[in-house]
Amino acid sequence: GLILEKPTDKQDAYPHLKDSPETLHGYILQCNDMVWPLFSHLENAVREGTNEVKIRFMDAMHSIARLTGKDVATAFDLSPYNMACDNGGCTGAMAYEFTKAHPGLSVIVFDLPQVIEVRRHFQPKENDDRVSFVGGRFFKDDLPKADLYILARILHDWSDEKLNVLLSKLSKMCTPGCGLLVSEIFLDEERKRPSRALLQALSMTEGKQRSTTEYRDLLEKHGVTPKHIKHTDNLLDAILFVKEKKKREGTCGQVW
Numbered sequence: 001g002l003i004l005e006k007p008t009d010k011q012d013a014y015p016h017l018k019d020s021p022e023t024l025h026g027y028i029l030q031c032n033d034m035v036w037p038l039f040s041h042l043e044n045a046v047r048e049g050t051n052e053v054k055i056r057f058m059d060a061m062h063s064i065a066r067l068t069g070k071d072v073a074t075a076f077d078l079s080p081y082n083m084a085c086d087n088g089g090c091t092g093a094m095a096y097e098f099t100k101a102h103p104g105l106s107v108i109v110f111d112l113p114q115v116i117e118v119r120r121h122f123q124p125k126e127n128d129d130r131v132s133f134v135g136g137r138f139f140k141d142d143l144p145k146a147d148l149y150i151l152a153r154i155l156h157d158w159s160d161e162k163l164n165v166l167l168s169k170l171s172k173m174c175t176p177g178c179g180l181l182v183s184e185i186f187l188d189e190e191r192k193r194p195s196r197a198l199l200q201a202l203s204m205t206e207g208k209q210r211s212t213t214e215y216r217d218l219l220e221k222h223g224v225t226p227k228h229i230k231h232t233d234n235l236l237d238a239i240l241f242v243k244e245k246k247k248r249e250g251t252c253g254q255v256w
């Protein structure tokens, strides 16, 4: 049931093999055992909360984050920032890419307590004390204080209504100059491509795929402005938003 696009020259040609350097083995198992049955047997689409299912999901997130993390982490100059909070940062795979790429940056991985609990399954061999972990729920609990908030593959999971709650909270946490880094598959303006965005949309319940314009419109309402966009050519793209000094009356057109 999994459609793999032809690897680019940056990508591993054998991502299905468990021992490949950028293995997608966990992601492929997740798609095969969990996502494809959702497409085929919607009536059985029941969420299970067992550890095995949780670790399988985390493994899937982990393999994609390891594959794309470096490109997302190096997409922008992040030298103005010292402390990032990776909201829904899961196993920390992206966080470690951010600290590797930016020597002045520390990253707090914020995710559900039950996810943080089992993160040790996925710890890298080399210890990095600039990455730390905090358990909590981003709609309800206080978020760690940071000057850069990362939202990688988070926004597509939720409705506009829910996101307005989260973004309003983040906007209040941000002082002027703070950054908000959004990484997603961005739909083109006709909402027809890329095909992997459409395929992923089939397995969504509450969320939706959005174009760069839709993300911009959603976030600008919360006082952050898109400064840079990066098409990484590696599954996930990214936009860096920055909190403005005061709310602007609309923008002067697209920055990309």
Ligand SMILES: C[S@@+](CC[C@H](N)C(=O)[O-])C[C@H]1O[C@@H](n2cnc3c(N)ncnc32)[C@H](O)[C@@H]1O
Binding pocket: 061, 062, 064, 065, 087, 088, 089, 090, 091, 094, 110, 111, 112, 115, 136, 137, 138, 139, 151, 152, 153, 154
């Ligand atoms: C699609 S995964 C993305 C993981 C990671 N950011 C990445 O790109 O690899 C979504 C993550 O959000 C976390 N999450 C979902 N709801 C959450 C909530 N209410 N509070 C905190 N984290 C949440 C999940 O546990 C999961 O790790």
